[in-house]
Amino acid sequence: MVITAGIMGFLDIRFKPSTILIFSIAFGISSDGTIYFLTKYRQELKKISNAPAAISAAIKDTGLSMVYTSIILLCGFSIFAASSVGGTVALGVLVSLTLLISMFTNIILLPAIVLSIHKKSMKKEIIEQPLIDIEDSLE
Numbered sequence: 001m002v003i004t005a006g007i008m009g010f011l012d013i014r015f016k017p018s019t020i021l022i023f024s025i026a027f028g029i030s031s032d033g034t035i036y037f038l039t040k041y042r043q044e045l046k047k048i049s050n051a052p053a054a055i056s057a058a059i060k061d062t063g064l065s066m067v068y069t070s071i072i073l074l075c076g077f078s079i080f081a082a083s084s085v086g087g088t089v090a091l092g093v094l095v096s097l098t099l100l101i102s103m104f105t106n107i108i109l110l111p112a113i114v115l116s117i118h119k120k121s122m123k124k125e126i127i128e129q130p131l132i133d134i135e136d137s138l139e
Contacts (some may be wrong), residue, residue: 004098030102051118071101
């Protein structure tokens with residue numbers, strides 16, 4: 001969404017009702033792929049109990065379908081670029097671009113974020129547990 005807003009500013013596309021719809025449409029569609037990946041990751045993590053392996057399995061299962069879905073939606077929304085109405089053209093181009101960026105972030109950035117969060121949570125669990133148990137006995 002931030003990248004789309006930056007592109008709108010760079011291309012001097014003003015906020016209008018038709019261009020503000022971009023954010024809600026693109027957010028709804030892109031979050032669908034994110035939720036699909038995270039659900040599959042959680043299922044794999046319960047089976048495997050190894051985060052990198054679970055991420056790899058989730059990408060193998062969901063990655064291709066996310067790419068196909070994004071390409072189909074990109075082609076569908078890019079048809080709006082042939083319109084003679086400026087707001088519709090902006091809607092088509094920006095939603096298509098946002099879906100393309102979303103696809104790459106769901107496939108590349110999301111697994112990296114999930115893995116880093118998992119590593120941080122594991123470090124936190126290690127820190128909370130004492131490394132050495134010292135008994136306070138007066139013997």
